[in-house]
Amino acid sequence: MSATAEIDPAEAKEELAAIAAKSGALVSGVAAADAFGEAPEGRRPGDILPHARSVFVIGGAQPRAGDWESPNYQHMEVTTTADRMQTLALKMARTIEDRYGYYAVCIPPGVDYGQQPFMSIAMAADAAGCGSRSLAGPVLHPDYGFMYYGAVITTMPLPADKPLDTPACPAPECVAMYKDEKTTPCMKTCPIDDGGCLGGCIEKGRFVDRRYDAARCTTRVQNYWVPAFQKVLHETLQEKDKEKQKMMLYSGIFSRTLWSMTYANVSQAQCAECMRVCPVGYEHRNKK
Ligand code: SF4
Ligand code: SF4
Known part of the structure; x- marks a missing residue:
């Protein structure tokens, strides 16, 4: 299709959903760019891409059932499934630009100034009906439960979805x-x-x-990856004892932190005990 050809927005949305599904997304949906009124100024679609009309959201790449079962949580620090959604978001952005001729930008997974996300992917997933916010924090899909999300901001007008009528949380069991x-x-x-x-x-x-102690939670989930690197490096630089300093640099936690940054590359919450016990999506985490 030529980038200048007439495009039916509903057809384009279906086509994008099919490409996303074929490429590994379990869910996809669209949030209208003006559905982010609750987001702080500077963290809305139009702040990242002028004249943004839509946010195309994808979700999937859950940790495997075996990952949840493993007593060695450290293995997840140096593995990642989350980046698959980011890679797919990049592919979707390219598809939107090449195939339909509109601007498209992925919401980056990292943080901007103030340790804040560039834009809340969770808010986008919620607005696009790809899941709903949970009491524990993460967006949960009613069938699959916990998963990772990616999102693309675009100037392309796509028919918007709406938030779920019945949120995934609390589950009937809860x-x-x-x-x-x-x-x-x-x-x-x-x-x-x-x-x-x-x-x-x-x-x-x-x-x-809902009450959430973000500071306490952070100390339990961010003991690896960029925050751990910053912590260990800071401690190491303060250490006067050269032998001890050397031990710190070559320690297991520092090595794993470097592995997680260079290989796993996307933050994965390592505590997640609240998700381990959540009944939403349990059937996907329950194997023989
Ligand atoms: S169980 Fe872990 S990840 Fe969940 S809220 Fe508590 S500290 Fe945070
Ligand atoms: S266990 Fe899961 S579904 Fe139940 S209240 Fe907590 S987050 Fe919600």
């Missing part, structure tokens, strides 16, 4: 558990009032008054 115990699997695993990070209530089948 609603029942909350009725009996005033907690859910994720809150019980990481209770904010007992050394953990998560709290909240369930009312009329929806979670409300």
